[in-house]
Amino acid sequence: MASSETAFAEAHRARGLAPFLRSQMRNIAPFLTLIFLSAFFAFASPSFATLDNLGNILTQVSVTGIIAVGLTFVILCAEIDLSIASIANVTGIAVAYFTLQESYVNIANIPLPGAVAIILSILLCALLGLVNALGLTVIGIPSFIMTLAMMQIAAGISALLVRGQIAYKVPSLITTLGSGSIGGIPWIVIVAAIMLLGGHLVLTYTRFGRYVYMVGGNREAAEYSGLNVKLILGAVMVISAVCSGIGGMLGVAHFGSAQQNEFDTYLLDSIAAVVVGGTSLFGGRGGIGNTIVGLFVLGVLNNGLDHVNIDSFLKILIRGLILLAALIINVYAQRLREKAAE
Amino acid sequence: MSAGRSPILELQGITKSFGGVEALRGVDFALLPGEIHGLVGENGAGKSTLMKIIAGVHTEFSGRFLIDGKETHFRSARDAHAAGIAMVHQELSVAPDLTVAENVFLGNQPTNALGLVQWRRMAREAGEQLARFGIDVDPMSRLGDLPIGLQQLIEIARVLFSGARIVILDEPTSALSPPEVERLFTTLRRLREDGTAIVFISHFIEDILLVSDTVTVFRNGRKVAETASAATSKGALIEAMIGRGGEALEHSYTDDLMLPQPSDSTVVLKADQLSLARSLKDVSFEARAGEVLGIYGFMGCGQQELSRILFGKLKPDGGTLVVDGTPKTFASTAAARRAGVALVPESRRDMLFHQEPVYKNISISILDRISSLLLKPTQERDIARRQVEQLQIRPPVVGLDLGMLSGGNQQKVALAKWLTYPPRLLVLCEPTRGMDVGAKNDVINIVRDLRARGLAIIVLSTEPETVLSLADRILVLKRGALVREFKNEPVSKDRLLEAA
Numbered sequence: 091m092a093s094s095e096t097a098f099a100e101a102h103r104a105r106g107l108a109p110f111l112r113s114q115m116r117n118i119a120p121f122l123t124l125i126f127l128s129a130f131f132a133f134a135s136p137s138f139a140t141l142d143n144l145g146n147i148l149t150q151v152s153v154t155g156i157i158a159v160g161l162t163f164v165i166l167c168a169e170i171d172l173s174i175a176s177i178a179n180v181t182g183i184a185v186a187y188f189t190l191q192e193s194y195v196n197i198a199n200i201p202l203p204g205a206v207a208i209i210l211s212i213l214l215c216a217l218l219g220l221v222n223a224l225g226l227t228v229i230g231i232p233s234f235i236m237t238l239a240m241m242q243i244a245a246g247i248s249a250l251l252v253r254g255q256i257a258y259k260v261p262s263l264i265t266t267l268g269s270g271s272i273g274g275i276p277w278i279v280i281v282a283a284i285m286l287l288g289g290h291l292v293l294t295y296t297r298f299g300r301y302v303y304m305v306g307g308n309r310e311a312a313e314y315s316g317l318n319v320k321l322i323l324g325a326v327m328v329i330s331a332v333c334s335g336i337g338g339m340l341g342v343a344h345f346g347s348a349q350q351n352e353f354d355t356y357l358l359d360s361i362a363a364v365v366v367g368g369t370s371l372f373g374g375r376g377g378i379g380n381t382i383v384g385l386f387v388l389g390v391l392n393n394g395l396d397h398v399n400i401d402s403f404l405k406i407l408i409r410g411l412i413l414l415a416a417l418i419i420n421v422y423a424q425r426l427r428e429k430a431a432e
Numbered sequence: 433m434s435a436g437r438s439p440i441l442e443l444q445g446i447t448k449s450f451g452g453v454e455a456l457r458g459v460d461f462a463l464l465p466g467e468i469h470g471l472v473g474e475n476g477a478g479k480s481t482l483m484k485i486i487a488g489v490h491t492e493f494s495g496r497f498l499i500d501g502k503e504t505h506f507r508s509a510r511d512a513h514a515a516g517i518a519m520v521h522q523e524l525s526v527a528p529d530l531t532v533a534e535n536v537f538l539g540n541q542p543t544n545a546l547g548l549v550q551w552r553r554m555a556r557e558a559g560e561q562l563a564r565f566g567i568d569v570d571p572m573s574r575l576g577d578l579p580i581g582l583q584q585l586i587e588i589a590r591v592l593f594s595g596a597r598i599v600i601l602d603e604p605t606s607a608l609s610p611p612e613v614e615r616l617f618t619t620l621r622r623l624r625e626d627g628t629a630i631v632f633i634s635h636f637i638e639d640i641l642l643v644s645d646t647v648t649v650f651r652n653g654r655k656v657a658e659t660a661s662a663a664t665s666k667g668a669l670i671e672a673m674i675g676r677g678g679e680a681l682e683h684s685y686t687d688d689l690m691l692p693q694p695s696d697s698t699v700v701l702k703a704d705q706l707s708l709a710r711s712l713k714d715v716s717f718e719a720r721a722g723e724v725l726g727i728y729g730f731m732g733c734g735q736q737e738l739s740r741i742l743f744g745k746l747k748p749d750g751g752t753l754v755v756d757g758t759p760k761t762f763a764s765t766a767a768a769r770r771a772g773v774a775l776v777p778e779s780r781r782d783m784l785f786h787q788e789p790v791y792k793n794i795s796i797s798i799l800d801r802i803s804s805l806l807l808k809p810t811q812e813r814d815i816a817r818r819q820v821e822q823l824q825i826r827p828p829v830v831g832l833d834l835g836m837l838s839g840g841n842q843q844k845v846a847l848a849k850w851l852t853y854p855p856r857l858l859v860l861c862e863p864t865r866g867m868d869v870g871a872k873n874d875v876i877n878i879v880r881d882l883r884a885r886g887l888a889i890i891v892l893s894t895e896p897e898t899v900l901s902l903a904d905r906i907l908v909l910k911r912g913a914l915v916r917e918f919k920n921e922p923v924s925k926d927r928l929l930e931a932a
């Protein structure tokens with residue numbers, strides 16, 4: 091039985107290299123993009139391909155990486171979370187709000203012990219995630235709209251907390267994790283690596299992870315299998331908000347200040363990292379591995395453009411074009427895969 | 433038939449393999465204009481694969497392909513369409529989010545000089561076309577909201593009236609009830625008069641014999657027989673299909689069948705006065721442990737809605753459900769599953785994960801039984817392997833993506849997912865749809881075995897044969913109301929049809 095089964099499987103699998111590559115397009119294309127970009131910048135600038143610069147790139151993508159972990163869960167379920175950057179921002183501001191600031195900072199804040207400040211901030215982002223979750227599952231607002239509203243709500247809370255001021259101090263644990271380093275390796279890189287690894291383990295080896303893929307793959311079938319689809323969707327929205335919150339707290343420490351609109355670019359960057367890495371916008375395909383490749387593509391692109399001598403205004407356009415190319419590949423990879431499956 | 437006509441389509445020595453597995457081996461096939469050509473064969477015999485080659489879906493194969501005597505090679509389904517070939521696929525390929533009218537005109541909507549879609553004209557013409565086919569629906573309603581049988585009819589109508597010279601129907605009647613099937617056959621005969629060549633695939637051998645001029649039998653990727661329908665019989669065809677005497681397998685249920693004395697075992701489910709908008713009116717019944725309750729009715733009689741209510745997918749407007757003595761209102765399918773209810777719906781598309789391997793499809797509903805936090809892939813595969821073996825799912829490879837299985841084998845997977853930890857109440861909608869005679873028999877045996885293990889089973893079907901072959905007690909549902917109960921009395925296909 092077993093041997094005939096493997097023979098069968100082999101025969102089915104061995105369908106020539108071309109179809110295999112086509113079906114794996116989703117994973118291969120981002121990787122090729124990464125290699126191509128790295129080679130290009132290494133060739134174009136002697137300062138790019140150095141160990142120091144690799145460290146720079148890693149540090150630069152860390153905050154995006156932390157936020158993108160949760161977003162990967164959401165996109166795998168074929169939903170979207172547009173409130174990630176705002177939630178990161180409000181959580182970063184909250185943790186500063188609960189910390190004693192220097193006297194010249196003109197914020198009517200509530201100083202609390204560091205641990206309490208951190209816990210309250212995490213509760214805050216979890217709560218905002220829960221509101222997203224309830225809006226999506228109980229009321230039935232599409233995630234695109236619900237999180238768009240949340241984006242504004244979180245920005246509003248941020249504004250009320252800082253009132254146009256800038257806060258600098260955060261609990262010492264956060265300061266260390268955000269801007270300290272150990273043995274030459276920045277803590278923030280380590281935190282990002284641990285969270286990415288954790289996300290990967292959850293998605294690959296746990297029951298919940300399987301449910302995420304199945305709900306994303308075919309929501310109707312998941313429901314007919316008796317899965318609690320709403321619970322799973324709700325959970326990913328909360329996970330996304332908490333990851334954003336952690337990213338926001340460390341980001342504030344990393345930048346050295348907490349203020350309004352500090353994280354605005356992270357919305358696009360996080361979505362881009364997930365999608366460029368090859369996770370399907372239609373759900374069910376991809377994972378943290380893809381997100382990591384996407385993060386590097388983005389990191390190399392952002393960093394590399396600074397190493398070559400081109401008009402800095404042109405850089406913005408170039409980034410946009412490369413993202414567009416990656417999105418086109420994402421959509422085509424889906425079609426090619428369907429083609430290869432026939 | 434008549435030797436004078438030359439084939440409109442001719443295939444010679446077609447071989448098609450998916451990787452190392454040969455789905456077709458050296459098949460010759462010819463189609464004459466004005467003929468209805470029936471195609472039969474076991475699940476996985478290669479019927480759909482051959483038709484997909486003709487319709488330009490599979491473009492890589494070896495062998496000669498001639499249209500009107502000219503060698504042709506399609507590069508896509510569009511090429512085939514341009515050559516006048518249209519196909520109704522086994523899996524519905526409608527666009528559920530578009531309107532009925534848009535689906536009827538899919539790809540060639542009428543437009544005005546500015547290139548804008550002429551909605552009103554489209555709706556009117558779609559309505560007229562469907563009416564000619566006996567379908568009465570609002571052309572502007574969303575297709576996905578209609579019952580699956582109606583969706584299937586609309587897809588058939590689209591293909592039949594597309595003006596194609598070659599029409600391929602891959603198990604078109606699987607979701608239809610007798611009156612619709614009758615109407616379809618009338619239309620097919622009319623098209624035949626106009627010289628259209630029609631291929632008709634079905635597991636209903638009687639239908640094949642009734643409507644087709646020629647029958648071709650497939651077994652294991654080979655063509656094993658081709659005869660005039662008039663010169664063959666059901667038994668002979670089944671024998672050619674499965675290679676052994678098959679008459680015992682297929683019962684025709686035209687004679688009276690005696691239903692047993694109703695059981696007085698514990699009531700697992702009691703439905704009381706269920707009602708749902710325009711679909712169901714005061715439906716009350718009991719399902720007992722160790723009994724198979726059949727619910728028969730024509731398409732659109734409310735069966736689908738009823739099954740969804742039992743599984744917590746739809747909420748009834750009124751009425752109560754009592755499971756094992758406790759009243760329940762299922763907030764979700766998960767709640768229904770926890771209460772011990774399982775459903776196999778009639779649509780594979782809704783039930784299965786086509787891009788995932790077979791074993792994940794089988795294990796999905798029992799993951800919480802075999803693992804708490806971490807997955808146990810080895811155990812999952814073992815369980816799946818056991819089910820694959822028991823249901824004889826082909827190919828027997830649990831790691832294969834589900835989409836690579838033939839239609840009938842996918843249907844078996846849908847059943848397999850509930851069998852490892854049997855529920856208290858199993859609701860089966862069209863459990864044998866798309867299955868060959870052998871597989872149908874397997875399902876009958878499995879259901880009997882589950883009944884012997886004390887499950888309450890409800891079988892809902894629009895095929896009288898399915899209900900008759902499985903049920904101990906039969907309810908007839910007509911326009912949302914229960915109109916007749918058969919128990920402890922003789923019943924036959926005719927009696928059922930009459931009651932519905």
Ligand SMILES: Nc1ncnc2c1ncn2[C@@H]1O[C@H](COP(=O)(O)OP(=O)(O)OP(=O)(O)O)[C@@H](O)[C@H]1O
Nearest residue numbers: 432450455475476477478479480481836838839840
């Ligand atoms: N896309 C695919 N990839 C791999 N194998 C496939 C694919 N499609 C079909 N097959 C295999 O080819 C064989 C023939 O399948 P096909 O769908 O033609 O059967 P069928 O006669 O239509 O059966 P059914 O009555 O169940 O619909 C089966 O073994 C099936 O698993």
Ligand SMILES: [Mg+2]
Nearest residue numbers: 480522838839
């Ligand atoms: Mg088929």
